[in-house]
Amino acid sequence: MNISQLLHRTALAHRERPAVFAGTQLVCDYRTLADRVARIAGHLRESCGVRSGDRVAIFSANCPQYLEALHAIHWAGAISVPVNYKLHSKELAYVLENSGARVVCVSPELHDSALDAGAAAYDLLVFGSAAWQAAVNDGNPLAMEDKRPDDVASLFYTSGTTGRPKGVMQTHRNLLATTMAYFTDVDDVQMHDAMVYAAPMSHGAGLYNYAHMLRGAKHVVPVSGGFDPAELVELAASIGHLSLFAAPTMVHRLVDHIRRSRADVDGFKTIVYGGGPMYVEDLRNALDTMGQKFVQIYGQGECPMTITALAREQIADAAHPRWAERIASVGKAHASVEVRVVDTDDRQVPVGELGEVIVRGDAVMAGYWANEAATHSTLRNGWLHTGDVASMDADGFLTLRDRSKDVIISGGSNIYPREVEEVLLLHPQISEVAVVGQRDADWGEVVIAFLVTGEGARPDDAELDALCLDHIARFKRPKSYRFVDALPKNSYGKVLKTELRNWLVKAD
Structure with a gap:
């Protein structure tokens, strides 16, 4: 089944339903x-072969146009390669070469960047x-290509923080x-609902x-093209x-914006x-x-x-006796998958x-594109090995500790950065924090905390030490506190701990 069948199905049944908006301006209905x-x-x-x-x-x-291009690629039976638009030209060049892309769909403001990458x-x-307008207005419509469920639909390239990005083969299935899984475990979607794309459409x-396409809901692209709290409140x-x-x-x-502006939040349905x-x-x-209004998901x-x-x-x-533990977890397995926590021999841990x-x-996924070694390393015995460290309670709630590569081993003891980060965020002047390990001749690694402060006086080291000692073991306390204006993040808002570790290396 071609995944674009979801669009085709809705367009037949609900042709005049509003489909795509640029801000509050209707762009087209489902038939169009x-x-x-x-x-x-x-x-x-016909034109690109x-x-x-x-x-x-x-x-x-x-x-x-992103939605139009994405579904057109699937409609033609091709494989989409959504690329992070903030990539360096060398990174883009690698993705295009590795995927063997035949065509590059690009927005006008990124045309020169694409050319710099050899596009x-x-x-x-x-x-x-x-050419785009001619295709949209006068092109010959193509009958949807038939696809098998296990045919590859998309190549999603990982961030490459541990080496070259790998192309994840996502099938139509x-x-x-x-x-x-969105319907069973995240949210039900009705026709009057609207999905706003404030985070990159190239990612999650x-x-x-697809879920909103299936139900004939609205698709809203902010005029800013991204995340702007005031704009979201207005939408x-x-x-x-x-x-x-x-x-x-x-x-x-x-x-933070809603608190400061005292904005009305009735128009928000769900924030995942x-x-x-x-x-x-x-x-x-x-x-x-x-x-x-909140739902959490965990995936890769x-x-x-x-x-x-x-x-x-x-x-x-909040009345549940273990509520505090549960909201610190990432929830329970989606209905469509099995999840286990295992040791190094793949035996389920207690x-x-x-x-x-x-x-x-x-x-x-089906595996990594043109990378059998990585596929065999990650897909073993029918299971995806995520590289994430976690524990599972008796009720099936999974609590992530960290990526295995982010665990700090100091003096032979494992320290999970999130545990330290949670404590430091209890301080009213700390708005953001990221904890990483730094190599140390005596201890193997020591804990370093990077902090962003809000308004007011910056806390001193003694104050932060006292906070940590009130909540966690002494050996988990940061060896050093580094105050920065901002934490390095990717386009999806995820803190780049690899970059923080690079900062430490350069500072030595």
């Missing part, structure tokens, strides 16, 4: 959207160009399983388009029933957060400010958005003990 998609698919086939299984990259910030060697299709936020008020995916840092900023740790204090503030590109979920009912159930998270099910 499907027609444009079929015509762009025809252009890819794209055949079933060919790769077509999208190098673009969020815009309405002139590929067919370029620029959004809004004469994977994308459909992710879509169904874009994957939620919620004008469009209503607004849902979005956001990294925890984005939630923090949105909540994930992609990094949501600290307990931040979640408490979000609930106090916006109410029961290798099992997109679909490993565990913490439902809004569980987040809102309840409450730490181990590696592994997962299997229809949402798990």
